[in-house]
Amino acid sequence: MRTILIILKKEFRQIFRSRPMLLVILAMPVIQLLILSNAADYEIKQLRLAIEDFDKSRLSAELIEDFTFNEWFELTALDLNQEKNDELLAKDEVEAIIAIEAGFEKNLQQDRTGNIQIRLNAIDGATAEVAASYIAGVINKWAVQEQKQVRSRYLYNPELNYKSYMVPGILVMLVSVIGIILTALNIVREKEIGTQEQINVTPIRKYEYILGKLIPMLIIGIVEFSLGLILAIVVFGVPHLGNILLLYVYLFFYLVVMCGIGLFISTVAGNQQQALFLAFFMMMIFLFLSGLFAPIESMPDWAKVMTKFVPLSYFIRVMRSIMLKGSGFLELQMELVVLIVMGIIMQTIAVLNYRKR
Amino acid sequence: MENNIRAAGISKSFGSQVALQELDFAAAPGEIFGFIGADGAGKTTLFKILTTLLRQDAGKAEVCGLDTDKDFREIRRIIGYMAGRFSLYGDLSVEENLKFFAQVFDSTLQENYELIRDIYVLLEPFKKRRAADLSGGMKQKLALCCALIHKPKVLVLDEPTTGVDPVSRREFWDNLKTVAAEGITTLVATPYMDEAMQCDRVALLQEGRILQIDRPAQIIADFPKAVIILKTEHNRNQLIRKLRKLPEAESVFSFGETIHVTCEPAIKGKLTAAIAAAESGISFQPEQAAGIEDCFLYYMQRADGRENN
Known part of the structure; x- marks a missing residue:
């Protein structure tokens, strides 16, 4: 214990002495949140629509009315000419076409499926994705009034605020970078400059050294997260419906996983350059499969399976659920179990691979 | 006199590369024992085995009666090691480095101050300076202080004077003599043959084998x-x-x-x-x-010739 404290003191002394690093640690959450949450803002203010009403019934008229009176949409064409509408879509004059099939009302009244077709220009995939969910949102609301069942993934972000959706995910990304890259670099650096060897001829034990290295990273991660969280709530007005303390419980176990990965990288990399590349490579894969930028629901099956092994995807889900939905521990038990198991596995592999006796 | 370090039949290979072949030697308390050899002769490998950083493939090594393989934890309390290159924390000050290594050994700067006083007085004016900003000679002195701060029984120095100016080199050897007078066994590796004369005994190392081992004066006399x-x-x-x-x-x-x-x-x-x-x-x-260098060059060439024939 005493030895760990000595190492901790040394680590923090080094961190506080390195001004560029301190600057990055403090500035990173601010800059990343500001840039990413705005750049990754898929929010569409005015969605131009063409509606083809083949049913011309009371229900279809009601639905169209819902779109007309919704401030997010602008009805630019109400025409049954499909070819002409497709041309409008191709020329970017509308973002989406909604077609209500003939017999829509009749089918619904007889408890059969009423079909609505949505055509989108998928060249800009992200916009199309958002447009689709916006439309689904309106249809969903209408369906609730009509007591019909439609599902929408925007159920818990009723203002369709993309920032609220992105910011918790970006916070996760932030602490992941700290956990993986900072940990890996910090340990490999000692290997590179030879101090590792000097440490190895002292009575410092392996577990003392590793704890002395990981605890500062956990603390920095928690501080970083808190900074980002304050920014998210105060500056971005992201709702925080759930228990913030519960968020920190998940954060702790998540950081344990990340530091484990960082430690593992440090055991396979010979120098800082290798460590950085490895860490970067892992971060990229994690980010793509995290559900942060592309929704997991729209991934192919094989990718969906892969996301199950990506710790980010669990913590992002936890963050969004707790902050936006106000979920409690009961709804997120599985995620906690997965994170703890992942933490144990990663740390074990890393510690076993760490050569010091 | 009881020997502080004993090595018998030490062998070590890295893949197909043989680093040490059945090495035997012993060093007594207070003795300055030099290992002279070119780069790649096996000096560093031997030192890493004795300091428990590496494990030998065969043979047995003891430091103060402790087995390097089994009792590595106890050995780490009683050895001081200075690696071939500067390996202290460059972003910490002279004082902070010293304190850190003292604390790690459950000691304090004051406790063993007597031992390092002669060296530390030269460093003291720079004690607030970052170790990375010290001159080469000062870095070596700091590294020696850090290796001595817990009053080890055995001091292992891997090429401590490589890349250091002649004046600092001489000062460094003077420091070592002070340390040896305290009864600390010092193993020192050097590629400089002229430094052999400063040692109580030397071993000439080539391709993982000891060619000659004796007092330098005796090696010359026997030439x-x-x-x-x-x-x-x-x-x-x-x-x-x-x-x-x-x-x-x-x-x-x-x-x-x-x-x-x-x-x-x-x-x-x-x-x-x-x-x-x-x-x-x-x-x-x-x-x-003939000087010591004549002897070493001759023996090395002869060993080379045998190898080639």
Whole structure:
């Protein structure tokens, strides 16, 4: 214990002495949140629509009315000419076409499926994705009034605020970078400059050294997260419906996983350059499969399976659920179990691979 | 006297690369024991085994009666190690480095201050300076202080004077003598043959084997050959090539300005006359006994020759 404290003191002394690093640690959450949450803002203010009403019934008229009176949409064409509408879509004059099939009302009244077709220009995939969910949102609301069942993934972000959706995910990304890259670099650096060897001829034990290295990273991660969280709530007005303390419980176990990965990288990399590349490579894969930028629901099956092994995807889900939905521990038990198991596995592999006796 | 370090039959290979072959030696308390050898001779590997950083493939090594393999934890409390390159925290100050290493050994700067006082007084004016900003000589002094701060029984120094200026080198050796006077066994590796004379005993290491092991004066006394030292006005390399062709010349080496030729003592006069007759522009240095470097170069060349035949 005493030895760990000595190492901790040394680590923090080094961190506080390195001004560029301190600057990055403090500035990173601010800059990343500001840039990413705005750049990754898929929010569409005015969605131009063409509606083809083949049913011309009371229900279809009601639905169209819902779109007309919704401030997010602008009805630019109400025409049954499909070819002409497709041309409008191709020329970017509308973002989406909604077609209500003939017999829509009749089918619904007889408890059969009423079909609505949505055509989108998928060249800009992200916009199309958002447009689709916006439309689904309106249809969903209408369906609730009509007591019909439609599902929408925007159920818990009723203002369709993309920032609220992105910011918790970006916070996760932030602490992941700290956990993986900072940990890996910090340990490999000692290997590179030879101090590792000097440490190895002292009575410092392996577990003392590793704890002395990981605890500062956990603390920095928690501080970083808190900074980002304050920014998210105060500056971005992201709702925080759930228990913030519960968020920190998940954060702790998540950081344990990340530091484990960082430690593992440090055991396979010979120098800082290798460590950085490895860490970067892992971060990229994690980010793509995290559900942060592309929704997991729209991934192919094989990718969906892969996301199950990506710790980010669990913590992002936890963050969004707790902050936006106000979920409690009961709804997120599985995620906690997965994170703890992942933490144990990663740390074990890393510690076993760490050569010091 | 009881030996502090004992190594018997130490062998180590890295893949197909043999680093150490059945090495034996022992060092007594207070002894400065030097390992002389070129880069890649196995000095660092041997030191890493003795400091428990590496494990030998075969053989047994003991430090103060503790087995390097089994009792590595106890050994780490009683050895001080200085690696070949500067390996302290460059972003911490002189004082912080010292304190850190003292604390790690459950000691304090004050507790063993007597031992490092002579060295530390030179460092003290810079104690607030970052270790990375010290000069080469000062870095070595700090590293030595850090290795001594817990008053080890054995001090292991891997090429401590490589890349250090001659004045700092001499100071460094003076420091080592002070340390040895405290009864600390010092193992020191160096590629500089002239430093051999500073050691109580030396081992000449080549390709993982000890060629000679003795007191430096004894190695010189036992040297069975005679040395002719000469200078030329003409091209030195050309002359060396020519001399090496002479069957009587057993080794020919360039020593800065001069050339050293070793031969059987009986034929020294004859060979000198023959060289004088064959070459122009040569001047012979006055009669001089062989130095430690002559001995080492001769033995290394001989070992090389055996290897090749």
